[in-house]
Amino acid sequence: MKWWVTVGLTLAAVVAQSTLLDKVIVFGVKPDLLLLLAVAYGLLYGPVRGAAVGFLGGILQDLLVGRLIGLHALSKAVAGALAGLAEREVFKENLAMPFLLTMVGTVLSELLVYSVLYAVGRHMPLAQAWKQVIVPEAIYNAVLSPFLYRILYRHAPSWYVEAEALTRSRSSLRR
Amino acid sequence: MPRIFRSKTFYVVLVAAVATLVLLGATQVERTSVTRAESWLTDALAPLQAVSSRAVRAVSGTFDAIAELGRLRSENQHLREVLAQQPGLQTQMEELQVENEQLRRELDLTKRSPLRYLSADVIGRSSDNWFATLTINRGSHDGITRDMAVVTEQGLVGRVFKVTGRTASVMLLTDRDSGIGSLVAQSRDAGILRGQDQADLTMRFFNPDAQVNVGDQVLTSGLNSLFPKGIPVGRVSQVSGQGLVKEATVAPAVDFYHLERVLVVTWSPATGMGLPALPEPQPSQDSPAAPANPPGPTETGGTTPPQGGVTP
Numbered sequence: 001m002k003w004w005v006t007v008g009l010t011l012a013a014v015v016a017q018s019t020l021l022d023k024v025i026v027f028g029v030k031p032d033l034l035l036l037l038a039v040a041y042g043l044l045y046g047p048v049r050g051a052a053v054g055f056l057g058g059i060l061q062d063l064l065v066g067r068l069i070g071l072h073a074l075s076k077a078v079a080g081a082l083a084g085l086a087e088r089e090v091f092k093e094n095l096a097m098p099f100l101l102t103m104v105g106t107v108l109s110e111l112l113v114y115s116v117l118y119a120v121g122r123h124m125p126l127a128q129a130w131k132q133v134i135v136p137e138a139i140y141n142a143v144l145s146p147f148l149y150r151i152l153y154r155h156a157p158s159w160y161v162e163a164e165a166l167t168r169s170r171s172s173l174r175r
Numbered sequence: 176m177p178r179i180f181r182s183k184t185f186y187v188v189l190v191a192a193v194a195t196l197v198l199l200g201a202t203q204v205e206r207t208s209v210t211r212a213e214s215w216l217t218d219a220l221a222p223l224q225a226v227s228s229r230a231v232r233a234v235s236g237t238f239d240a241i242a243e244l245g246r247l248r249s250e251n252q253h254l255r256e257v258l259a260q261q262p263g264l265q266t267q268m269e270e271l272q273v274e275n276e277q278l279r280r281e282l283d284l285t286k287r288s289p290l291r292y293l294s295a296d297v298i299g300r301s302s303d304n305w306f307a308t309l310t311i312n313r314g315s316h317d318g319i320t321r322d323m324a325v326v327t328e329q330g331l332v333g334r335v336f337k338v339t340g341r342t343a344s345v346m347l348l349t350d351r352d353s354g355i356g357s358l359v360a361q362s363r364d365a366g367i368l369r370g371q372d373q374a375d376l377t378m379r380f381f382n383p384d385a386q387v388n389v390g391d392q393v394l395t396s397g398l399n400s401l402f403p404k405g406i407p408v409g410r411v412s413q414v415s416g417q418g419l420v421k422e423a424t425v426a427p428a429v430d431f432y433h434l435e436r437v438l439v440v441t442w443s444p445a446t447g448m449g450l451p452a453l454p455e456p457q458p459s460q461d462s463p464a465a466p467a468n469p470p471g472p473t474e475t476g477g478t479t480p481p482q483g484g485v486t487p
Contacts, residue, residue, distance in 0.1 A: 014220070014302070015220060015223045015224055016227065017303075018224060018299035018300055018301070018310065019224050019227040019228045019298070019300070020231050022231075022300045023235050025432075028304075030304060032303065032304075048184055051188070055191060055195075061302050061303070063210075063216045064213075064216060064299075064302065064310075065301065065302060065303070065306060065308065066209060066217075066337040066344055067202070067205075067306060068199060068202055069199065069202045069213075070196065070198040070199040070202070071199060073195055074192070074195050074196075074199070077191070113303075113305060116199065117305065120203040122351055122352065124372055128372070132372070132373070133304045133305065137304055
């Protein structure tokens with residue numbers, strides 16, 4: 001995917017995150033589009049791009065919020081990179097993969113956010129954070145992730161999809 | 176030397192991680208000013224946020240209207256029946272309206288109210304599930320400064336914590352970092368009201384023997400000099416604590432989920448902050464609650480909000 005499309009998508013996600021998603025709150029939480037994007041990019045294009053998209057979306061979000069700059073950049077970069085580490089190990093057509101990786105990525109990312117917030121004196125009890133934010137958000141993100149992933153996968157460059165298919169067929173032949 | 180140390184990516188990641196940690200450390204305390212990057216980005220995205228917010232509001236308004244259609248139909252039928260039985264109701268209502276206008280003019284509410292407000296549209300919300308903030312379409316160009324109180328007709332919303340040229344970010348009362356001096360209207364017992372990242376707030380009293388009951392109204396105390404005294408904050412929904420600590424759970428007066436328009440308190444005699452150079456608001460001949468004439472596009476002097484409070 002071209003870099004300017006990625007930047008455009010990230011900017012659109014940042015705007016939607018602070019406006020549109022406020023109307024789709026379920027169980028007290030809104031989904032994290034930027035995290036979904038980072039995980040999807042990681043799974044499609046590997047850890048470096050996953051981390052880069054996570055970092056870009058996170059830093060834009062941090063600058064917009066104006067509190068603890070770097071908090072979301074760090075947590076989303078980690079989530080994107082972790083999803084990217086699974087890139088070579090999984091079948092990308094399988095929609096269970098974005099579901100699972102987004103759930104795990106959200107839990108790890110939000111635990112990182114919680115730890116940083118706790119370290120700077122924002123002492124929310126872990127049980128409350130777990131019940132009120134981390135678990136509902138992880139489920140919500142995971143449910144939405146296959147839809148976004150499918151769109152991004154369909155619009156992945158043809159050379160990329162062909163190269164992927166070639167790699168997979170070679171590895172299956174080797175086995 | 177391990178292979179990873181020869182990779183360019185490794186150094187890019189390392190530099191980014193260190194820079195992020197430095198940024199985090201530098202911004203962990205509340206800052207008095209914003210960086211140029213923050214200001215530029217926030218102002219650049221503000222029009223997009225405003226358009227997106229308006230579109231979302233229009234769409235959700237349509238859905239709400241559809242959902243209410245059935246209820247409105249039966250209510251309409253009922254009202255028609257009532258109206259048919261009251262032929263003089265229309266005339267009576269018109270007379271009362273005229274009388275009401277006259278009384279309002281006589282009271283001259285605008286002169287009596289000690290506060291001045293600037294109205295603002297909510298164009299954005301906190302983009303994560305950890306902070307409770309919102310963004311409004313007024314900034315330093317409109318005279319907004321940090322720590323100004325933000326209210327609605329129902330009561331206190333929060334305070335301004337970040338200001339750029341065209342926008343301001345408001346920390347809601349429910350945010351965990353929010354703490355305000357407040358008192359119980361009935362007993363005048365004071366304490367600190369804190370957000371808990373939940374719908375309700377927690378008030379901790381200075382006096383462990385504070386007289387507080389469920390249903391009591393909670394107002395700003397004016398003690399921390401940020402908020403004018405007497406703005407309604409909420410009502411006590413639960414009282415707890417034994418011995419040295421007495422606490423109360425307070426249900427906020429404001430519905431934070433449906434905020435579309437707010438008022439920023441630009442000046443109050445208690446805090447003396449904001450725009451002291453503004454001329455005295457002139458009450459309109461037609462309506463005393465109409466906006467006054469200072470430079471701000473919708474600067475209002477002494478409109479009635481928030482209701483139910485006590486005059487400082």
